[in-house]
Amino acid sequence: MRREIDFSLYLVTGRELLPPGKDYFESIQESLEGGVTVVQVREKTADTAEFLDIALKTKELCQKYDVPLIINDRLDIALAVKADGVHLGQTDMPVSVARQLLPAGTIIGVSCNNADHVKNAISEGVDYVGIGAVWGTATKKLTSPIIGVRGVGALLRELDNTGLKAVAIGGIKGANALRTLHGTVSTTGHGLDGVAVVSDIAGSTKPRDAARTLRDTVSAFKEQLQNELQASINVSYAKKDVLTSVSKLLNNVKAYKPLIHQITNNVVTTQSANATLALGASPIMATAPEEMKDLSRVLGALLVNFGTITSKEGMLLAGQFANEEKKPLVFDPVGVGATDFRRTTAAQLLNTWQASVIKGNAGELAALADSKEVQAKGVDTSGTGFSDPASFVKSLARKERCIIVLTGSTDWISDGNVVIRLDNGHPMLGDITGSGCMLGTCIATFCAGAYLKAVEDEPISERSLSTIVRGDMLLGAVGGVLALTIASEIAAQRVDVRGTGTFFPALIDELYHLTPDKLTQLAKIQIL
Numbered sequence: 001m002r003r004e005i006d007f008s009l010y011l012v013t014g015r016e017l018l019p020p021g022k023d024y025f026e027s028i029q030e031s032l033e034g035g036v037t038v039v040q041v042r043e044k045t046a047d048t049a050e051f052l053d054i055a056l057k058t059k060e061l062c063q064k065y066d067v068p069l070i071i072n073d074r075l076d077i078a079l080a081v082k083a084d085g086v087h088l089g090q091t092d093m094p095v096s097v098a099r100q101l102l103p104a105g106t107i108i109g110v111s112c113n114n115a116d117h118v119k120n121a122i123s124e125g126v127d128y129v130g131i132g133a134v135w136g137t138a139t140k141k142l143t144s145p146i147i148g149v150r151g152v153g154a155l156l157r158e159l160d161n162t163g164l165k166a167v168a169i170g171g172i173k174g175a176n177a178l179r180t181l182h183g184t185v186s187t188t189g190h191g192l193d194g195v196a197v198v199s200d201i202a203g204s205t206k207p208r209d210a211a212r213t214l215r216d217t218v219s220a221f222k223e224q225l226q227n228e229l230q231a232s233i234n235v236s237y238a239k240k241d242v243l244t245s246v247s248k249l250l251n252n253v254k255a256y257k258p259l260i261h262q263i264t265n266n267v268v269t270t271q272s273a274n275a276t277l278a279l280g281a282s283p284i285m286a287t288a289p290e291e292m293k294d295l296s297r298v299l300g301a302l303l304v305n306f307g308t309i310t311s312k313e314g315m316l317l318a319g320q321f322a323n324e325e326k327k328p329l330v331f332d333p334v335g336v337g338a339t340d341f342r343r344t345t346a347a348q349l350l351n352t353w354q355a356s357v358i359k360g361n362a363g364e365l366a367a368l369a370d371s372k373e374v375q376a377k378g379v380d381t382s383g384t385g386f387s388d389p390a391s392f393v394k395s396l397a398r399k400e401r402c403i404i405v406l407t408g409s410t411d412w413i414s415d416g417n418v419v420i421r422l423d424n425g426h427p428m429l430g431d432i433t434g435s436g437c438m439l440g441t442c443i444a445t446f447c448a449g450a451y452l453k454a455v456e457d458e459p460i461s462e463r464s465l466s467t468i469v470r471g472d473m474l475l476g477a478v479g480g481v482l483a484l485t486i487a488s489e490i491a492a493q494r495v496d497v498r499g500t501g502t503f504f505p506a507l508i509d510e511l512y513h514l515t516p517d518k519l520t521q522l523a524k525i526q527i528l
């Protein structure tokens with residue numbers, strides 16, 4: 001009978017990566033103690049006798065922990081040691097031949113790098129697939145492209161309703177494991193069964209700790225994904241509760257003055273900093289890669305706005321560190337449809353880090369979603385927008401695994417389950433430069449409020465192990481949009497406002513004077 005395997009933490013061995021003085025078997029034993037659930041012996045240079053010897057001894061250790069043993073490439077070794085399975089690459093022995101040679105019930109896994117590989121694996125009836133490389137790796141000279149978290153997610157979708165298990169491989173380590181697991185969930189909610197790792201464990205002086213960190217992350221994530229899927233069935237938001245919670249976020253911002261780190265464009269820097277201050281938070285407009293780590297440690301939120309892309313490296317690093325700190329990361333892909341450079345930069349950023357909120361107009365979000373329904377015109381949108389904006393934001397939120405804010409005369413917000421429609425805002429907002437960028441700032445500020453609330457509620461949190469960002473980002477996004485649009489309505493009604501020149505300072509004034517009462521009383525909100 002075929003053995004049911006827990007693929008949560010799949011160690012692929014790497015003897016050549018052992019730290020000086022570390023014994024291979026000691027490392028395997030410690031890895032097993034740390035929670036490895038499958039071991040694959042991968043020997044690329046050993047001769048047959050040595051491979052056989054290593055496989056036999058590794059099997060003994062695995063048996064002690066009741067962990068299955070898989071052999072990389074070599075069916076003869078797998079047969080000789082009575083391994084639980086084999087792992088085959090695309091240029092190794094065909095699965096159909098391997099099946100004939102191996103005893104019934106032997107696990108067969110195959111490496112996949114694209115949809116055709118996955119389709120073949122399904123038709124060949126393999127037991128699991130190893131999808132990758134998901135990130136760059138120094139462990140193996142790659143012969144096929146790095147596919148990123150979103151590439152893995154697309155392949156997982158192919159596995160829907162097949163029962164086939166899947167692990168991702170390539171560059172996975174403790175620091176990016178949660179990002180990998182979270183970002184690879186498909187639009188249909190299909191997540192990885194586990195992660196396959198070489199260097200982060202084999203190259204560690206403390207493989208037990210390295211394995212424990214990875215295992216805990218995978219376990220916590222799997223539980224969280226189950227809860228997420230359950231919540232998507234039972235989800236219900238009451239308008240009154242949303243507004244009460246959003247109001248509390250404003251109070252949090254004013255009470256704690258979180259740092260809003262903004263990598264933004266040089267057209268709007270001053271006005272975005274002033275909007276941040278007006279809401280009661282503290283802005284820092286820093287772009288140098290060297291300071292990203294330090295800034296990530298300060299409580300608050302990060303805004304990445306790429307209106308003028310001057311420091312891509314800073315953007316990449318800042319987002320990675322924000323993810324590690326579970327801080328909100330708001331992404332404003334200004335004019336993403338305008339040039340190839342912007343499109344590839346957006347894809348690179350979104351493949352590297354997990355945004356908590358992506359905010360854009362119809363043209364920008366259409367470009368991001370690869371939708372032909374709406375065309376971008378520079379940083380603006382041409383035409384009337386999406387025919388069904390609610391469905392659009394919902395499906396993009398599922399694809400990007402974050403909150404989507406689609407701006408326009410009506411703003412649409414979704415987390416992939418619920419859709420919120422907001423109808424506040426004055427047309428003059430569209431006649432001043434940088435109002436969209438200020439909106440990104442306001443969203444980041446309210447997301448910081450949500451983050452602070454989570455830190456306050458759960459200082460040492462079990463949840464924080466499995467969640468990619470702390471705090472309710474849906475509320476943060478709603479709060480940010482309401483703040484700017486309501487302030488714009490109040491400002492436009494003032495007698496001292498005679499045009500866009502007087503509107504702008506009045507807008508900052510009204511952000512400054514915004515209260516929870518104004519937010520709740522003036523909000524035009526529908527929960528769909």
Ligand SMILES: Cc1ncc(COP(=O)(O)OP(=O)(O)O)c(N)n1
Binds near residue numbers: 072090
């Ligand atoms: C779990 C897992 N996934 C993928 C691979 C890569 O296998 P392959 O493509 O055969 O490359 P080599 O490992 O043989 O270099 C793997 N080993 N394990």
Ligand SMILES: Cc1ncsc1CCOP(=O)(O)O
Binds near residue numbers: 138171
């Ligand atoms: C064997 C293999 N196949 C694709 S990437 C890879 C190496 C993964 O190693 P690491 O976990 O050290 O990046």
